[in-house]
Amino acid sequence: MLLAAPAFADDQSASLRARLDPVIDRAIADKRIVGTVILVARDGELVYARAAGQADREAGRAEKEDDIFRFASVTKPFVTAAAMRLVEEGRITLDDPVSKWLPDFHPTFDGKPATILVRHLLNHTAGLEYGFFQSPGGSYAKAGVSDGLDLTDISLDENLKRLASVPLASEPGKTFRYSLAIDVLGSVIEKATGKTLDKAVDELVVAPLSITGAGFSTKPSERLTAAYFDGSPEPKRMEGSIAVPIGEGQLMFSPDRILDAKQFPSGGAGMAGTAKDVLTFLETIRKGGSPILSGETVTTMMQDQTGPEAQTQGPGWGFGYGWAVLVDPEAAGTPQSKGTIQWGGAYGHNWFVDPVEKITVVAMTNTTFEGMWGQFTHDVRDAVYGKR
Known part of the structure; x- marks a missing residue:
């Protein structure tokens, strides 16, 4: 439960607003983002909340704090937490071979059968990839693998069958590769619980x-934000299914996927919800996990599992279970404390939890990719720490 800031925190909130409001106003005026909802909690108190810009530019609809965003990879921590709860309950173990739960999932590495463990899925060392990291026409595209953001007529089982048909890019347990691992984990959860993800x-x-708005599908509503991607002179609206360039590859988006409950539940990208939903979850993690996880489990999840050489968010960042972990703030060039956890989502989101300063920041936007890793994310972070 989050509390409104008491009187003694008013000065702190006013100072934060004086730093953060201009960052948001400038990003909107510069047409780098279309709309955003930003929430900041400190020591369990909500010290900043603002909705700004437009949820739907073409309709002239202003952003509101309770608007629904497509999560994309903000989904991953929720699914990871579900898996870790099953670990706590003894229903799965970190060292279970994935094939124990998915007997037909048998990828190979270097021409030989490879053993992927549940822990390899959690920390993205399974040797899997995302199709959008490959050049168009790469092995995943040829196999018809979905990255979980597009409209498709295949099932989760079929997608994993296609995924397993492609040789692994690295030996399981050896190398961090951000991937479809959490989609595979989602299938493990289904088999372990006997329920859909x-x-x-x-x-x-x-x-x-007591989160009521987050899930793997939603109904058409004015609360659902439109989706945009970086463009000039202003972000462009996503219509239908669209391939957005990312590095040497492209990421296929279908914003209407979230409206179709028949789409397979993507454990890595399939949820939607509000900024408050995300803050509630992250504050639960920051405070030790109750009532969903034990403090010991949360500590494990927040420990670096890969080493900073993984550079999961650039220099100085490793990876735990569900998120990047800050190992070396100096190398990262960030005011965040060592042990900070952070991630985002391709539809334009970024969040972090600083356990030392007891700060949780959720910045949801409707603009790909500026809201995920653009200058806006750095400016928000620096404003929170008083660096702007």
């Missing part, structure tokens, strides 16, 4: 936290 995540994570 959406129902399992709801029962294990969402419902116990």
Whole structure:
């Protein structure tokens, strides 16, 4: 539960607003983002909340704090927490071979059978990839693998069958490669619980936290933000299914996917919800995990599992279970404390939890990719720490 800031925190909130408001106003005026909802909590108190810009530019609809965003990879921590709860309950173990739960999932490495463990899925060392990291026409595209953001007529089982048909890019357990691992984990959760992933995540994570708006599908609503991607002179609206360039590859987006409950539940990208939903979850993690996880489990999840050489968010960043972990703030060039956890989502989101300063920041936007890793994210971070 988050509390409104008491009187003694008013000065702190006013100071934060004086730093953060101009950052938001400038990003909107410069047409780098279309709309955003930003929440900041410190020591369990909500010290900043603002909705700004437009949820739907063409309709002239202003952003509101309770608007619904497509999560993309903000989904991953929720699904990871569901898996870790099953670990706590003894229903799965970190060292279970994935094939124990998915007997038909048998990828190879270097021409030989490879053993992927549950822990390899959690920290993205399974040797899997994302199709958008490959050049168009790469091995995943040829196999018809979905990255989980596009409209498709295949099932989760079929997508994993296609995924397993492609040789692994690295030996399991050896190298960090951000990937479809959490989609595979979602299938493990389904088999371990006997329930669809959406129902399992709801029962294990969402419902116990009294989160009512987050899920793997939603109905058409004015609360659902439109989706945009970086463009000049202003962000462009996503219509239908669209391939957005990312590095040497391209990421296929279908914003209407979230409206189709028949789409397979992507454990890595399939949820939607509000900024408050995300803040509630992250504050639960920051405070030790109750009522969904034990403090010991949360500590494990927040420990670096890969080493900073993984550079999961650039120099100085490793990876735990569900998120990047800051190992070396100096190398990262960030005011965040060592042990900070952070991640984002391709639809334009960024969040972090600083356990030392007891700060949780959720910055949801409707603009790909500026809201995920653009200058806006750095400016928000620096404003929170008083560096701007």
